[in-house]
Amino acid sequence: MIGYFANLALPRLGEVSRCGALSKAESIPFNKLFGTVIIERVVDVISLFICVLLAAIIEYNRLGNFLTKNIIDPMTEKFQKILQSPVAITITIIIVAGLFIGILYYLRKTKRKGSESKVTNLIKGIVDGLRSIANLKRPWLFLLHSVIIWVLYYLGVYIALFAFSFTSNLGASAALFLLVAGGIGMSAPVQGGIGAYHLFVSQGLVLYGVQKEDGLAFATMLHGLQLLLIIIFGLISLFLLFSARKNKQVNSVSMKT
Numbered sequence: 458m459i460g461y462f463a464n465l466a467l468p469r470l471g472e473v474s475r476c477g478a479l480s481k482a483e484s485i486p487f488n489k490l491f492g493t494v495i496i497e498r499v500v501d502v503i504s505l506f507i508c509v510l511l512a513a514i515i516e517y518n519r520l521g522n523f524l525t526k527n528i529i530d531p532m533t534e535k536f537q538k539i540l541q542s543p544v545a546i547t548i549t550i551i552i553v554a555g556l557f558i559g560i561l562y563y564l565r566k567t568k569r570k571g572s573e574s575k576v577t578n579l580i581k582g583i584v585d586g587l588r589s590i591a592n593l594k595r596p597w598l599f600l601l602h603s604v605i606i607w608v609l610y611y612l613g614v615y616i617a618l619f620a621f622s623f624t625s626n627l628g629a630s631a632a633l634f635l636l637v638a639g640g641i642g643m644s645a646p647v648q649g650g651i652g653a654y655h656l657f658v659s660q661g662l663v664l665y666g667v668q669k670e671d672g673l674a675f676a677t678m679l680h681g682l683q684l685l686l687i688i689i690f691g692l693i694s695l696f697l698l699f700s701a702r703k704n705k706q707v708n709s710v711s712m713k714t
Contacts, residue, residue, distance in 0.1 A: 459698065461649075462691025465684075468646045472498075478698055504607050505640045512637045515630045519664045523638065527660055611636050617679045623671045624662065635661050639679075649687070654680050 460475030476490040512520050593599050615632035618624045624631075638661035642654035655676040662672030 458687065458690040458694040461687045462694070465649045465687065465691075468648055482698055482701055500603055504603065505637070505644070508607070508611075508633065508637050508640065512634050516634045519634060519661075520637070523634075523657075523661055523664060527657060528641070610640075614639065614679065617675070620678060621671070621675055623667050624675055627665055631665055634664075639676075649684060650680070651684075 459478045460471030462471070463474035464471035472491070472494045476487050476494060479485060479490055480487045509520070611632060614636050615629060618627050618632060635658055638657040639650075639654055642657035643650035645653035647653050655673060658676035658679070659669060659672035662675060663669055667675075
């Protein structure tokens with residue numbers, strides 16, 4: 458919940474914040490935790506891809522129109538503008554070259570200082586975190602929890618359809634389609650999917666004959682409820698974390714005395 462809460466401030470900040478919070482609370486190395494986050498994100502991508510495949514089977518035409526209108530065409534248009542602009546191409550080359558030179562400079566600098574062990578330890582910890590999925594004591598339970606999470610995502614969208622008269626008759630296939638649309642929106646590099654989620658879900662509803670304004674109302678309601686829960690439980694989680702750390706420090710001092 459701390460991770461979700463942090464994502465409202467900056468995109469992808471939640472992954473770092475969650476690792477930092479858990480590292481301090483449970484004394485687990487940060488780099489190993491970051492490896493497990495990568496694994497979790499891979500599972501999320503695979504899960505979303507499975508949902509996309511199911512939606513493609515059930516709602517082939519709608520999904521094709523949705524992806525073409527909201528993702529493929531805008532990306533193609535932007536890519537063509539970049540290719541037609543010498544300035545944009547030059548800026549892109551400078552940024553890529555700058556990043557490459559910066560990485561080389563950092564590696565040489567750390568090698569001269571004899572601190573390659575820190576870099577090695579960082580990489581080793583991340584690799585250990587990635588390998589953690591192979592060392593799970595109960596891998597089927599991990600898989601079951603992952604499935605349950607996405608089933609609950611789906612049920613959340615499906616139940617929400619009955620909140621409005623203009624969506625109450627859409628059915629289970631529409632809920633799956635909107636889950637995919639919302640999942641793509643939440644994957645966008647913006648705080649908490651704000652804006653992108655509303656756009657994709659409302660555009661998805663338009664394909665079902667819902668007015669754009671009504672679709673935006675539905676998306677705002679569903680996203681707003683999620684946002685409210687993230688804020689409430691994020692703040693509670695921060696309080697619990699600080700309380701746990703304070704109690705841990707008090708107990709440590711008591712044991713020493």
